[in-house]
Amino acid sequence: MKYNLKLVPVLCALLLGISAKAQETWSLERCVQYGLENNISIQQAKANVRTSLLAERQAKASRLPNISASFDAGQQFGRTIDRTTNQFSTISTGFNSVGLSAGMSLFNGGQIHHAVKQASWDAQAAQADADQGANSLSLQIAQAYLNILLFEEQLQNARKRVSQSQEQLNVTLKLIDAGTLPMADKYNILAQIAQGEQASVQAQNNVDLAYLSLKQLLQLEPDYDLQIERPVIQIPTDANPDETTLSPVYATALTTQPNIRAADYRIKSAEEGIYLAQSAYYPSVSIFANLSSNYSTAYKLPGSYLRIPEPNLPVRLDGETKSLQFIGDTAVIPQNIRTVKYLDQFDQNFGQSVGLSIRIPIYQNGRVRLNVERARLSVLTAQLQQNQTHQQLKNDIQTAIANARAARRQLEAAQKSFDANQIAYQNTVKRHDLGAVNTLDLTTARNNLDIAENDLTVARFDYLFKLKILDFYEGKPLRMN
16 A cells, blocks of 8 residues: 555656646647658658659769679580680580679760769759648648637637627516516527527537648647647738739749749759760760689699600500690690699689770661750750749739738728627617617627627638738748747
8 A cells, every 4th residue: 555655646747747748739830840740741752852862872873983793603514615625515514603893984975974963953853842842731731720720719709609698698588577678589599599509519610620630731640639829819010911012022932932943953954964865976985804713623634744756546555545635746645634623723714804995876776866856855844844833933922912912901891890890789789788679689780790700800810821821932931920
């Protein structure tokens, strides 16, 4: 029991730690950072960057010499050529060959140089694509984050309206008991409460779906207890989309947007492709060196020779017919035949070579010329894609400016409508308390105020997000304040 009591503080600390972790809130910056580290699309883009960097390293490695070794061992049967004597043999022979070769390109029309430059441009384009994907994901996360804030505020407004309707019901019941209002007004308030509760349920559903959307962007499990921070949403006082023009924003976006850099890099990569194709017109020069040696079980040497002066008949020695060999003009018979040792054969058969190789293209069926034309078309395609990217960026900025201006005017109109309906509702409440208006008029005024309040909330968040998009094109970081 004593030891169990000692465990109580530890368990409490663990439970509090788990609870604190579960209730930890996420800021927009943390959501964006987590999404960039865990989103599958971003991970794929990073993998593409690494692949491009490996291709660049491989292109640079082509400048280095290549060295290879070989080892062959086996058994020859039938009529074959002995590797040690280079003569035909019909006996079964074991063989072993080893070799070491090296080569290095000295000149190939600049193919390696331009391949390295093209791989470098491709790697930078892949990195720019990854950055563009990160920017797009950041915008999506920011929109999902703002949607949660919007729907949570709508949920609070809906619950507040239900609470106010409950208070209004209490006042109405007192007036009914006093005989000032008819019983029918009670049911009007109850209907209003039911509508408010329905709106609360719908708002809660919107909050849950918004959280699910954010979790999907962050690659979190649906049951993860995610809670976001609720910063004070304030519209920047210095923001004025009406004074924002296309030219300065577009000029800034050309230097900050990764997709613009990616289009530029792809043009330079395509231009290097022309030089790569043209390199096939030029000769190629390389050097090489080889080391080799052989071993054969049939390779044998005599220990001595028996000299025979000009024989006219087959020579028999020790009951065997001996074959004659000639050393100069003297006929000899090999004596004491011995097999050369393994290492001795490798020493005696050791060969070396070094040389220069030149390949001169003369006629290649027009393939080089066609490849050059294809490379030039690739440059034209890249330029057209660059123009399209620039034009799309210009259109997006124009749309963003127009949307921000429209959102600002919508916010101003929604604010005026809310202020007017709030005054009208307060006046109706006073008149209703005095019995000057019925509950239907009060309900109508309340509904008008609710609609105006909801429109104001939507307009405020919409305007804030439109301003964030303009900040994005100006290269500013995404922050809520």
